């Protein structure tokens with residue numbers, strides 16, 4: 001019985017991680033294409049800290065169209081992409 005609970009928890013957690021990656025991807029495709037091609041970002045490989053720094057810089061350029069929250073999700077998506 002305990003095993004089933006553990007397996008279910010794992011599935012729920014995997015789904016939640018997937019959803020937030022998907023959200024980051026959508027935000028990225030919507031918000032980061034305004035000023036330069038997505039390829040510019042996709043060709044760069046950075047770790048999470050690097051992407052948080054970059055997306056923070058883009059917040060400043062974007063004049064409020066990208067929020068801190070968006071940037072965090074986008075940074076997570078970009079760092080987690082393989």
Ligand code: HEC
Pocket residue numbers: 028031032033034035036040041044054055057058061062063066071074
């Ligand atoms: C308001 C316009 C604008 C938006 C929106 C924007 N960028 Fe940029 N981005 C720029 C400009 C201008 C540069 C070139 C200046 C520079 O390199 O700092 C740049 C450069 C970059 C670079 C190359 C420089 C580096 O630090 O690696 C990356 C990667 C990047 N942007 C990613 C993104 C991502 C991811 C988003 C979405 C969160 C985004 N950009 C949204 C204007 C924008």
